[in-house]
Amino acid sequence: MSEILVLVEHVEGQVKKVTLELLTLARKLGTPAAVWTGAGYSPEAQARLAEYGAEKIYVADSAEVSDYVVAPKAELLAHLVGEKAPVAVLVAATAEAKEIAGRLAIKIDSGVLTDVVGIEDGLVADQSIFGGGINVRSRVTKGIPIVAVRPNATPVEAAAGAGTEEHVTFTVSDAAKGARIVERVKEEKGARPELTEAAIVVSGGRGVGSAEKFSIIEELADSLGAAVGASRAATDAGWYPHQFQVGQTGKTVSPQLYIAAGISGAIQHRAGMQTAKTIVAINKDPEAPIFELADYGVVGDLHQIVPQLTEEITKRK
Amino acid sequence: MNIVVCVKQVPDTATERKLRSDDNTLDRDAADGVINELCEYAVEEALRLKEAHGGEVTVLTMGPAKASDTIRKALAMGADKAVHLVDDALHGSDALGTSHALAQTLKKIGFDLVVLGSESTDARTGVLAAMLAERLGVPQLTFANQVQVDKGAISIQRVTDYGYDKVEASLPAVVSVVEKINEPRYPSFKGIMAAKKKPVEKLGVADAEIDASQVGLANSWSEVAEFAVAPPRAAGTVVKDEGDGGVKAADFLASKKFV
Ligand SMILES: Cc1cc2nc3c(=O)[nH]c(=O)nc-3n(C[C@H](O)[C@H](O)[C@H](O)COP(=O)(O)OP(=O)(O)OC[C@H]3O[C@@H](n4cnc5c(N)ncnc54)[C@H](O)[C@@H]3O)c2cc1C
Ligand SMILES: Nc1ncnc2c1ncn2[C@@H]1O[C@H](COP(=O)(O)O)[C@@H](O)[C@H]1O
Numbered sequence: 001m002s003e004i005l006v007l008v009e010h011v012e013g014q015v016k017k018v019t020l021e022l023l024t025l026a027r028k029l030g031t032p033a034a035v036w037t038g039a040g041y042s043p044e045a046q047a048r049l050a051e052y053g054a055e056k057i058y059v060a061d062s063a064e065v066s067d068y069v070v071a072p073k074a075e076l077l078a079h080l081v082g083e084k085a086p087v088a089v090l091v092a093a094t095a096e097a098k099e100i101a102g103r104l105a106i107k108i109d110s111g112v113l114t115d116v117v118g119i120e121d122g123l124v125a126d127q128s129i130f131g132g133g134i135n136v137r138s139r140v141t142k143g144i145p146i147v148a149v150r151p152n153a154t155p156v157e158a159a160a161g162a163g164t165e166e167h168v169t170f171t172v173s174d175a176a177k178g179a180r181i182v183e184r185v186k187e188e189k190g191a192r193p194e195l196t197e198a199a200i201v202v203s204g205g206r207g208v209g210s211a212e213k214f215s216i217i218e219e220l221a222d223s224l225g226a227a228v229g230a231s232r233a234a235t236d237a238g239w240y241p242h243q244f245q246v247g248q249t250g251k252t253v254s255p256q257l258y259i260a261a262g263i264s265g266a267i268q269h270r271a272g273m274q275t276a277k278t279i280v281a282i283n284k285d286p287e288a289p290i291f292e293l294a295d296y297g298v299v300g301d302l303h304q305i306v307p308q309l310t311e312e313i314t315k316r317k
Numbered sequence: 318m319n320i321v322v323c324v325k326q327v328p329d330t331a332t333e334r335k336l337r338s339d340d341n342t343l344d345r346d347a348a349d350g351v352i353n354e355l356c357e358y359a360v361e362e363a364l365r366l367k368e369a370h371g372g373e374v375t376v377l378t379m380g381p382a383k384a385s386d387t388i389r390k391a392l393a394m395g396a397d398k399a400v401h402l403v404d405d406a407l408h409g410s411d412a413l414g415t416s417h418a419l420a421q422t423l424k425k426i427g428f429d430l431v432v433l434g435s436e437s438t439d440a441r442t443g444v445l446a447a448m449l450a451e452r453l454g455v456p457q458l459t460f461a462n463q464v465q466v467d468k469g470a471i472s473i474q475r476v477t478d479y480g481y482d483k484v485e486a487s488l489p490a491v492v493s494v495v496e497k498i499n500e501p502r503y504p505s506f507k508g509i510m511a512a513k514k515k516p517v518e519k520l521g522v523a524d525a526e527i528d529a530s531q532v533g534l535a536n537s538w539s540e541v542a543e544f545a546v547a548p549p550r551a552a553g554t555v556v557k558d559e560g561d562g563g564v565k566a567a568d569f570l571a572s573k574k575f576v
Binding site: 011069070071074094095096098099100101102103105106107109110111112113114115124128129130131132133134135136137138139140141142143175178179180181182183184185186187194195196200224235242243248249256257267268271278279280282286291292293294295296297298299300301304305306307308309310311312313316317 | 330331333334335336341354355411412413416435436438439441442443444445446447448450451452454455456457458459460462472474475476477478479480481482483484485486487490495496497537538539540541542543544545546547550551552553554555556557558560561562563564565566567569570571573575576
């Protein structure tokens with residue numbers, strides 16, 4: 001069967017869940033071949049990728065590949081496409097991987113689909129657009145389909161692959177070295193799961209009232225092993241960092257459970273969370289539009305309800 | 318410094334957005350057209366760079382005739398002139414086609430710096446800046462929440478999942494901005510009046526030396542095969558907090574096996 005290249009997402013050598021989702025998806029379409037870029041490759045990483053079906057693992061772990069913005073990774077993938085003639089390339093629909101996909105598309109003269117939530121036979125892709133308002137089925141009509149798949153859209157399933165490792169000898173061209181990363185600044189985020197990958201997201205909005213009060217949102221999140229999100233009103237006010245903003249100009253999440261506390265449910269916020277499987281809303285205004293989406297809603301003061309909910313969850317664990 | 322800012326007109330997200338049933342493309346007539354929000358931040362950043370370093374800001378928009386409203390808005394904010402890429406042959410272009418058309422135009426009009434929004438609210442692909450950098454063969458400095466130019470050198474802070482990367486390059490370059498980079502100014506009355514007299518050059522496919530086989534719906538690299546309005550979510554249960562709202566919510570979560 002023909003190969004499906006899967007670009008691996010990892011944080012300092014830890015394979016991210018979305019990659020396991022992509023491998024699961026790739027098994028339906030062909031033979032999964034993982035592509036590792038940057039430092040951090042290890043026997044553990046190899047085992048993890050094999051466990052979820054990687055037949056091959058192409059390893060390009062020279063630091064050079066990740067020392068520059070996006071271009072070297074696109075170049076590497078183009079090189080592999082030339083060499084391995086895959087039937088499709090799958091990447092995660094993260095900001096950076098979509099950019100890699102975009103540059104790759106130009107290099108190999110192929111169509112690219114972004115923010116895909118499912119792939120069916122014949123590489124027909126499902127997309128959910130306009131904040132979940134319309135479901136679309138699309139397809140690449142020229143070249144080798146490049147598909148960026150949303151995290152959390154595919155249930156992961158293990159199924160062992162050979163995991164045969166192959167080192168890729170590849171030199172980054174000067175043209176791809178235009179934008180050099182001179183420093184990586186890590187802002188502390190604690191032990192919480194990443195927002196777009198999390199199975200549960202607890203978000204706070206203007207109703208939370210202050211940066212200090214976001215601690216009750218964090219405590220609820222921690223009791224559920226969830227990530228913390230925020231509405232734009234909350235990030236604009238400086239109560240929570242911008243990278244946690246959910247919505248049209250923030251992150252798109254589709255967790256199993258989304259809890260919105262003190263968020264009105266403006267269309268731009270809904271655009272980022274509408275595809276969550278289950279939605280719970282806590283808001284003192286019974287007319288808040290968020291209740292139109294909620295599977296379960298509590299009308300009342302979040303400062304009472306949220307701590308009580310945290311306490312109940314902790315008690316029942 | 319010769320700055321070109323790419324500005325897109327998008328349907329207002331506050332109105333209902335539709336696809337056309339004849340060719341499955343965005344129905345640009347169904348909703349009011351507004352400037353893509355992140356493009357306002359791009360215009361603002363371009364103006365600030367011009368104010369600090371001198372030069373000229375040109376607005377570049379590809380879109381139907383009615384996109385001229387959006388161009389006027391950017392000119393009213395303070396941009397000096399505009400190029401409006403308008404041609405029926407461009408209708409239905411996907412990201413690859415759009416990036417080809419914009420790149421050809423940029424080559425023709427020249428630039429030291431191209432500034433874009435990091436994402437549009439309709440397509441939401443977030444790939445255009447990367448594609449332009451690829452096509453133009455210049456450094457890609459995208460998802461910036463801070464931009465600094467010092468003679469021929471440019472540096473940004475690129476927003477990442479973990480914080481940000483500091484990135485350095487030399488001009489010419491392509492930059493895309495996120496919304497936390499600045500606070501876009503409102504056009505002043507004077508600005509609005511002045512915008513009416515600022516030059517807007519209209520270019521078609523041939524004028525901009527765009528390869529007609531690379532643009533338009535029929536030449537796109539992908540197609541929307543079909544679409545359907547998503548079924549509305551089933552109405553849920555809403556309870557009023559009587560002092561036990563948290564407990565009730567926990568009961569619900571337990572019933573769904575989240576606790
Ligand atoms: C182009 C554009 C892009 C945008 N992008 C985004 C985006 O990415 N993400 C985003 O979130 N927004 C975005 N917005 C902003 C969006 O329109 C809303 O302004 C924003 O989502 C409102 O945030 P909020 O719900 O927290 O605040 P509000 O709308 O002010 O709602 C606060 C809610 O909290 C409730 N409340 C107050 N006090 C309490 C209490 N003690 N207990 C319980 N409930 C309480 C109130 O009843 C109210 O419903 C965008 C806007 C535009 C124009
Ligand atoms: N038709 C267009 N005309 C001018 N600029 C555009 C156009 N389409 C996209 N852009 C630019 O590309 C950015 C990202 O758009 P997108 O890749 O569609 O999400 C926008 O913020 C604009 O700066």
